[in-house]
Amino acid sequence: MRKKKKKKVDYGSMGFHCKHCNYSFEVDWETLWDIQECTHGYVGFNLNDTFISCPRCGEICEYEE
Ligand SMILES: [Zn+2]
Numbered sequence: 433m434r435k436k437k438k439k440k441v442d443y444g445s446m447g448f449h450c451k452h453c454n455y456s457f458e459v460d461w462e463t464l465w466d467i468q469e470c471t472h473g474y475v476g477f478n479l480n481d482t483f484i485s486c487p488r489c490g491e492i493c494e495y496e497e
Contacts, residue, residue, distance in 0.1 A: 443460065443461035443462060444460070444461060445458040445459055445460040445461060446458065446459055446460075446461070446464065446479065446495050446496075447495065447496040448484050448486075448493045448494070448495050448496060449493060449494065449495075449496050450486035450488065450489065450491060450493045451491075451493075451494075452486065452489050452491040453486065453488050453489045453491075455486060455487075455488050455489075456496075457486075457487060459484055464479070464482060464484075467482060467483075467484065468482050471483070479495050482495075
């Protein structure tokens, strides 16, 4: 199986899990950094204060380690 590459650099993604509707999903780092930049103006690999909302129910989710 061949993956189509959109970007030159693939930073990977983080897995998130929504407790509210029991749904797991992934968010790539580029999206996470966009959210961080909007939320607190800086970006990094620390997700302690990064809040991702569930694509299904809109509740805030925690990342999975
Ligand atoms: Zn949810």
